Amino acid sequence: MTQLPVPPECLQGSNPQTGLDNAQLAGRRRQFGDNDVTEARQRRWWTVILASAADPMLWFLLVVSGLFFLLGDTTEAVVLLLAIIPLLGMDAWLHRRTQASTEGLATRLAAQARVLRDGQWQQVAARELVPGDVVEVVPGDWIPADGLVLDEQQLQVDESSLTGESFPVRKQAIARQANPPTQADPAQWAHAGTRLLSGTARLWIVHTGAQTRYGEIVRLSRATGQARTPLQQAVSRLVRWILLAALLLCLLLAVVRLVQGHGLIDALISALTLAVAALPEEFPVVFTLFLGVGVYRLAQRQALVRRAVAVENIGRVSAVCSDKTGTLTEGELRLVQCVPAAGLSAEDVPGLAALACGGSAHDPMDRAILTAAGSDATSTRLASFPFTEDRRRETALIQRDGQLLAVVKGAPETVRGLCGIDAAQYQPWQQQLDALAAQGLKVIGCASQLLPPEHDPSVEPAQGYALAGLLAFGDPLREGVREAVQTCLQAGIRVIMVTGDHPLTAGAIAAQIGLGDGAPRVVSLDGHHDQALDADELTAADVIARAAPGQKLQLVQALQARGHTVAVTGDGVNDVPALQTADIGIAMGQRGTRSAREAAAIVLLDDNFRTLVNAIAEGRQLFANLQRGFAYLLLVHLPLVLSAALIPLAGLPLLYLPIHIVWLELLIHPTAMLGFQQHSPPGLERRRPVDGPVRFFPPQAWWALLLGSASATAAVLAAYAAGLHWLGNDTDPAGSARTLALVVLMLCSVAFLAVLSGLAGRMPRLIAGAGLASVALVQLPLLSPLLQVQPLGPAALALALVLAGLTALAVLPLRRVLAGPH
Structure with a gap:
């Protein structure tokens, strides 16, 4: 096994028998600093404001609202100012979540430590430890820093949150020598960040703070912040282009109106009216609302969304990198199989093994045995001979039913030697052992013998045992995981298991859940921690x-480089860098560490992998809904802006008055x-994700959008021309033309809604009804003067319906494009 180096400056001059003295302590604190891996620069409120100031939408809202104030239109100005609030609020929330993901790492560190200094044991804050200190750790405590084991008694450590290894790891003491070692075995x-399960450890601290393995995770977390999602980037680009186009159109219209001799006030009003019509404030508002709806719906499916922008990404996931321990499996060692000797039942062997257990509540294997065996009130323990790495067994002398019984459990080869079984007799047992090991199970043997009443309890019997059987332990699959994984595979989503476990164990679990069609490709990275990895080999594997x-982290980045939208599930500190870098980080809510939950975009409240499948299905529907919402905004805004600009540029009267813009906005919003x-269908949609970079709208959709908006623009202009020359009121042809054009645009809005939504559901039908009712207001003589419109005749209304119908036909290709996989 690879030896880990011990930097000489960390231990040189320190005495493991007496600890550091005050002079050494002061010098080492200056040299190495505090044992603090989570210290982070605090984000002040003004940093959030400065970051938000880069948003062009914010400045456009401020400038336009200021102009409305100057013109005395305070209502419109206040509305525009209020639109700034959700923008600032979302920026502040996202900044806070980024900071919290690093702060959460502190919960896996010890707060206090028992340290030996000047030959005296004392209690100090863990952050005051320095390299060369000697500390003592008892069962249940978190280890405060990286160090070498000086003394140990049955030492077992839970390293699952740091390495992903589901089984307890046994530790060994370093050999006594005159000088500090230059390297040491990983055992x-x-x-730091791991927890002592059993035994008492005395550690010689080597690395503190950022130099610990835990500190390395923190550095990775800070270096790999959450990138903006494709949808955020697409919305930002779209808003910038619309803002630029609106600004140019407003300036052009103002100049043209001045040249045409309409005066400064007319030019300013024309420009501002066009600005309000062109202002894309609906896009960020609709984006925020849809994400909020997604947060609510996913919460109903037991998926808590912590970053709302993740809602649009989860529906486009094409690869899932899943942790094994506690995610696909239950995360608890269980007795899963028993192979009894002849004459014994499968229930007898755990009962015998329980007699040999030392009764430690921190030993997962003992807990599993005692859970399977139950309590035995008829037995009395007379002596115990504990497990050590050299002995590889644990023995107990038991008084039961008037008999003296010796029971041993331990490594199968060790127990075989105590039983005196030759190779031929052991062959059937070896076959069973190999079969269990191939399943990734951890196997121990159990044996017993009756002792004469006069046997000295202080003497451990070394022979004469009869093999009782084999006990196999594993971390069983969660209920429904296999079905959930298969659903993902059928939907075109790659599932890769990433774990710190042994390749045999990981491969066996992967085969059970159906990865690789039951024959998963396993890549073991043992011994490659400091080497560059083959990205093609990583991404082709079923199990890492x-x-x-x-x-x-490299696996996630390699998948992203190949065009995948990557989700990472995990529950431990070791998962934090990958959770932050992934397009969607998904943490376990019950078993997950706080740092994992803070780093993740989504937390599964029930720790159930099946919930991820439901969340992806909901995310796909939400993304489709958002696509249709944005398509509607583009379809209705482009003809609104183009017609509002082209008619005045042609020297004709303004097409839309301020009251009409407000009227239209009340319909559009x-x-x-x-x-x-629309709500999502039950289950995960069986359409395969697209390969390559993800686009909010595919190219075909943009062409369909241009066709639909161009048709609507032509319909509005045709209606204006008809009202002005053929169907208008002779006394006020401009008013008739304006009314007919306005009615056509409102009917086009209803047509867009009907085509894109299919009027599926009560809400779309209600809104469509409200749109038709707003058209009917034009025909009311009492309201028409207030709305600055004129009632239309039958011919004009018929023309409006025909033009809106033709526009609806032009939008049908867009509906078909958006119904496909994106």
Whole structure:
């Protein structure tokens, strides 16, 4: 096994028998600093404001609202100012979540430590430890820093949150020598962020703070912050282009109106009216609303969304990198199989093994045995001979039913030697042992013998045992995991198991859940922690075993480089860098560490892998809904802006007055926000994700959008021309033309809603009804003067319906494009 180096400056001059003195302590604190791996620069409130100031939408809202104030239109100005609040609020929330993911790492560190200094044991804050200190750790405590084991008694450490290894790891003491060692076996190291399960450890601290393995995870976490999602980037680009186009159009219109002799006030009003029509404030508002709806719906499916922007990404996941321990499996060692000797039942062997257990509540294997065997009130323990790495067995002398019984459990080869079984007799047992080991199970043997009453309890019998059987332990699959994984595979989503476990164990679990069609490709990274990895080999694997945190990160980055939208599930500190880098980080809510939950975008409240499948299905529907909502906004805004600009540029009167812009916005806003909130179908949609980079709209959709918006623009212009020259009121042809054009645009809005939503659901039908009712207001003589419109005749209304119908036909290709996989 690879030896880990021990830097000479860390231990040189320190005495493991007496600890550091005050002079050494002061010098080492200056040299190495505090034992603090989570210290982070605090984000002040003004940093959030400065970050938000880079958003062009914010400045456009401020400038336009200021102009409305100057013109005395305070209502419009206040509305625009209020639109700034959700933008700032979301920026502040996302900044806070980024900071919290690093702060959460502190919960896996010891707060206090018992340290030997100047020959005296004392209690100090763990952050005051320095290399060269000698500390003592008792069962249940977190290890405060990386160090070498000086003394140990049945030492077992839970390293699952750091390495992913589901079984307890036994530790050994370093050999006594005159000078500090220059390297040590991994079994002689204990690391910060892990927890002592059994025994008492005395550690010689080597690394503190950022130099610990835990500190390495923190550095990876900070270096791999959460990138903006494709949808955020697409929305930002879209808003910037619309803002630029709106600004240019407003300037052009103002100049043209001045040149045409309409005066400064007319030019300013024309420009501002166009600005309000062109202002894309609906896009961030609708985006925020849809994400909020997604958060609510996913919470109903037991998936707590901590970063709302993750809602749009989860529906496009094409690869899932799943932790094994506690995610696919239950995360608890269980007795899963028993092979009894002839004459014994499968229930007898755990009962015998329980007699040999030392009764430690921190030993997972003892807990599993005692759980399977139950209590035995008829037995009395007379003597115990504990497990050590040299002995590889644990023995107990028991008084039961007037008989003296010796029971031993331990490594199968050790128990075989105590039983005196030759190779031929042991062959059937060896076959059973090989079969169990191939399943990734941890196997021990159990044997017993009756002793004469006069046997000295202080003497451990070394022979004469009869083999009682084999006990196999494993971490069983969670209920429903196999079905959930198969559903993902059928939907075109790659599932890769990433674990710190042994390749045999990981491969056996992967085969059970059906990865690789039952014959998964396993890549073991043991011994490759400091080497560059083959990205093609990583991404082709079904199982990555013995993976370190940095290697999980490399896998995620390799998949992303190949065009995948990557989700990472995990529950431990070791998962934090990958959770942050992934497009979707998914943590376990019950078993997960706080640092994992803070780093993740989504937390599964029930720790059930099946919940991920439901969340992906919901995410796909939410993304489709958002696509349709944004498509509607583009379809209705482009003809609105183009017609509002082209008519005045032609020297004709303004097409839309301020009251008409407000009227249209009252129709557009609720339609975009509430008209496309369809619920997802049950189960995960069986359509395969697209390969390559993800686009919010595919190229075919953009062409369909241009066709639909161009048709609507032509319909509005045709209606204006018809009202002005043929169907208008002779006394006020401009008013008639304006009314007919406005009615056509409102009917086009209803048509867009009907085509894109299919009017599926009560809300789209209500909104469509409200749109038709708003058209009917034009025909009311009492309201028409207030709305600055004129009632239309039958011919004009018929023309409006025909033009809107033709526009609806032009949008049908867009509906077909958006129904495909994206």
